[in-house]
Amino acid sequence: DADVTQTPRNRITKTGKRIMLECSQTKGHDRMYWYRQDPGLGLRLIYYSFDVKDINKGEISDGYSVSRQAQAKFSLSLESAIPNQTALYFCAIGRTDTQYFGPGTRLTVL
Amino acid sequence: SQQGEEDPQALSIQEGENATMNCSYKTSINNLQWYRQNSGRGLVHLILIRSNEREKHSGRLRVTLDTSKKSSSLLITASRAADTASYFCATDPISNDYKLSFGAGTTVTVRA
Numbered sequence: 663d664a665d666v667t668q669t670p671r672n673r674i675t676k677t678g679k680r681i682m683l684e685c686s687q688t689k690g691h692d693r694m695y696w697y698r699q700d701p702g703l704g705l706r707l708i709y710y711s712f713d714v715k716d717i718n719k720g721e722i723s724d725g726y727s728v729s730r731q732a733q734a735k736f737s738l739s740l741e742s743a744i745p746n747q748t749a750l751y752f753c754a755i756g757r758t759d760t761q762y763f764g765p766g767t768r769l770t771v772l
Numbered sequence: 773s774q775q776g777e778e779d780p781q782a783l784s785i786q787e788g789e790n791a792t793m794n795c796s797y798k799t800s801i802n803n804l805q806w807y808r809q810n811s812g813r814g815l816v817h818l819i820l821i822r823s824n825e826r827e828k829h830s831g832r833l834r835v836t837l838d839t840s841k842k843s844s845s846l847l848i849t850a851s852r853a854a855d856t857a858s859y860f861c862a863t864d865p866i867s868n869d870y871k872l873s874f875g876a877g878t879t880v881t882v883r884a
Contacts, residue, residue, distance in 0.1 A: 666814075693870060695871075697874075702876055703876055704776075704860060704874040704875050704876040704877055705815070705860070705874040706874075707871060707872075710871060712869075712870075720871070750812070752814060752815070754815075756870060759802070759803055759805070759820055759864060759870070760805060760817045760820060761815075761817065761872060762817070763807075763814035763815040763816070764814050765813060765814045766812065766813065766814055768812070
């Protein structure tokens with residue numbers, strides 16, 4: 663089984679809809695991250711969490727919110743999706759210096 | 773903002789040749805890491821080099837770090853078709869609480 667799973671893997675939604683992307687892990691790492699990837703821009707950090715009671719904004723948190731429901735689960739919500747949130751979204755986990763990435767969710771907002 | 777900048781943006785080589793890509797960054801770091809991403813998939817960690825190290829090897833990968841120039845290079849020797857991917861450098865800036873800063877990546881195509 664994969665260490666980091668993301669659901670859904672693909673999602674098409676309409677402007678104004680609320681959507682939640684979910685991430686779960688089996689490695690027991692404390693740190694969890696949400697990134698978005700746009701062509702030519704690399705990965706940008708949206709939110710990160712170092713434990714269940716610790717949530718921090720990244721460089722592009724506007725329009726997003728997160729919830730750390732348990733040590734193993736970290737979800738990302740778009741309260742009212744807009745077309746420029748169309749991107750590839752990755753969840754990652756970490757304990758030491760390196761991060762381990764999930765397979766990604768391809769989100770399209772029409 | 774992105775800390776790392778990779779160069780070149782894209783690279784096409786023949787199978788068996790070496791591939792070299794570079795990364796420059798702006799602030800002092802704890803370590804620098806290289807990740808690989810196959811088309812549309814999650815990133816996979818390749819190698820980490822700490823700020824007090826100058827060179828590191830892992831299989832066909834060789835990474836160098838020059839902290840005085842704030843730059844790193846990744847060399848893939850004897851490339852294979854399976855090395856076709858995008859490669860990203862990620863810096864762990866000092867006092868940045870385990871937040872990595874990724875560059876835009878170098879896309880490598882290995883021709884058979």
